[in-house]
Amino acid sequence: MLRLVTSLASPAGPRARLTAFIFHRVLPEPDPLQPELPDVAGFEQSLDWIGAQFRVLDPRLACERLVAGGLPARAAILTFDDGYRDNAELVAPILHRRGWPAAFFVATGFLEGRVMFNDRIIEALRATRAAEIVPGAIGLDAVPALPLDGLPARREAIARLIAAIKHLPASRRETTVARLEDCLGAAATRSPMMDAAQVAGLHAAGMTLGGHTRHHPILATLEPAQAHAEIAGGFDDLRAISGEAPALFAYPNGRFGSDWQVAHMSMVRRAGFTHAFSTDPGAADRRSPALALPRFTPWDRSRLRFQARAWGNLLTRPLAA
Ligand SMILES: [Zn+2]
Numbered sequence: 301m302l303r304l305v306t307s308l309a310s311p312a313g314p315r316a317r318l319t320a321f322i323f324h325r326v327l328p329e330p331d332p333l334q335p336e337l338p339d340v341a342g343f344e345q346s347l348d349w350i351g352a353q354f355r356v357l358d359p360r361l362a363c364e365r366l367v368a369g370g371l372p373a374r375a376a377i378l379t380f381d382d383g384y385r386d387n388a389e390l391v392a393p394i395l396h397r398r399g400w401p402a403a404f405f406v407a408t409g410f411l412e413g414r415v416m417f418n419d420r421i422i423e424a425l426r427a428t429r430a431a432e433i434v435p436g437a438i439g440l441d442a443v444p445a446l447p448l449d450g451l452p453a454r455r456e457a458i459a460r461l462i463a464a465i466k467h468l469p470a471s472r473r474e475t476t477v478a479r480l481e482d483c484l485g486a487a488a489t490r491s492p493m494m495d496a497a498q499v500a501g502l503h504a505a506g507m508t509l510g511g512h513t514r515h516h517p518i519l520a521t522l523e524p525a526q527a528h529a530e531i532a533g534g535f536d537d538l539r540a541i542s543g544e545a546p547a548l549f550a551y552p553n554g555r556f557g558s559d560w561q562v563a564h565m566s567m568v569r570r571a572g573f574t575h576a577f578s579t580d581p582g583a584a585d586r587r588s589p590a591l592a593l594p595r596f597t598p599w600d601r602s603r604l605r606f607q608a609r610a611w612g613n614l615l616t617r618p619l620a621a
Contacts, residue, residue, distance in 0.1 A: 302607065306353050307373040309614040310583065316371035317583040317614055318362055319354060320595040325384045325492070326391050332451050333426055333458065336599060340390055346598050347398065349606050350376060359403035359508045360547050363575040363593070369586055378402040379577065379595065381512060381550055383410060385491075388498035392505060404502055405550035405577075408537035409514035410493040416516060417477045421461050423488035424481050425454050433457060438479040439472075440464045466553070470517045470526075496541050503542040510548035511535050511573055518553055519560040527564060532571040547574045549591075554579025556592065565591040582618030594618040 310317040326343045327334075338346060350356065354376035357365075365371045378395070380387050383406035395402055410416060415423070425433075428448065435443035443464050446457040465476055481487040503509050513519070513530040514537065522530065531549070538546045549568050553559040556578050568576045568591055575590050582594035596613045600606040 302353055303374060305611070306614075309611060310354075310374050312371065312373040314369035314586060316366065316369070316373070316375055317585050318366045318371060318593070319376040319583045319610065319613065320359075320577060320593065321350065321376060321378050322579060322595045322597045323378065323380045323391075324382055326386050328386070328390065333422060333455060335455075340394070342601065343391070344394060346606070347394070347400075349603055350378075350598070351398070353607060353610060356398075356400045358401040359510075360575075363548065363590070366584055366586060366588075367590060379405060379510070379550065381405045382407055382416065382516065383494050383499065383512070385494045385498065388494050388502060392502060392507065395507075396505065401506060401508065403508040403510045403548055404499070405510040405512035405548070406494070406499055406534075406538065407512045407514065407516040407552070408499075408534050408541075409516075410491070411496045411499065411537075413491045413495075414493070415488045415491050416493070417465060417473055418462050419492055420477050420488050421465070421480065422458055424484045424486045425458050425461075427486035427489075428484035429486075430484050433461075433480070433483060435461065435464065438476055438483055440476065467518055467521060467558075469521050470515070499538075500541050503544070508548060509538050509542055509544075509546050510550055511538060511546050511568075511571070512550050513552055516552045518558075519551060519564050520558065524563065524567075528567045528570070531564070531567050531573075535571045535573065545572055549573040549576040550595075551576065551578055554595070556580055565589070580618065581613055582616040583614045584618055588618050592618075 325337050327337050327339045330339045355374045356376055359377040362377050432445055432447045434445045447453045511534040514533040519527045551560040577593045577595050580594050584593045
């Protein structure tokens, strides 16, 4: 029944749809500061639900078959963004046991021990002994003082700070996070990202590597030359690591309009990519622009809600060409 209904909404052939699932990290244990991230057990459960409803395909082949009208019914791909070390250490063995391929969109500027701004904020707020943070003191005048007593307060502070810092111009984003670490007297001590050897290992294991820029900037905040350098730099780095030109790209943060714009599609094509993914919901069809394919985050913790949301995603009309 489940597969029948999914087949009606996601048939084979020229009317096929492609559901692309977004994951980031998978943790060995739940993290009370990041309750939205799955641990291994929750991740395996999501994969069970995906497997009961969808057919998991090789991401690159699936993109090519979408355009050619040759996808099977219930077509889906799995994608993992940013390049977290748990992708190599925890996710890859789980996928290997299931015989499932996936795409890993790696921000290549973080492979040698650097930490992304959001994780720097989280780790500083995890480790600090400060009782509150006054964002005005680090230039974030629009954010009120944030208490740090107890987990809910720290989670709220993390969400407010990430939202306020994410869309700052790239250089100001770095300096603001550094000032935050100074203020809190705490900083991340270990990078959670893969190194280049781990990325090469994913490729050797048959996984698809995809571009995600070098430093994960919000492309819409960059000058065109900078944006192109970020996109093309990620392409070059992945080709150097794997010996193969990557075909797929995912826009950092991913929302069309606020995070990236039409001009970035031609930069992605010029860099050498053939298909690119947003984080706007929906399931691609044959008419979807190859450089603006939608994706879907499967965050529900109950099976019924998960399946209902996956069906709802299939009914969502993506951007048309
Ligand atoms: Zn990302």
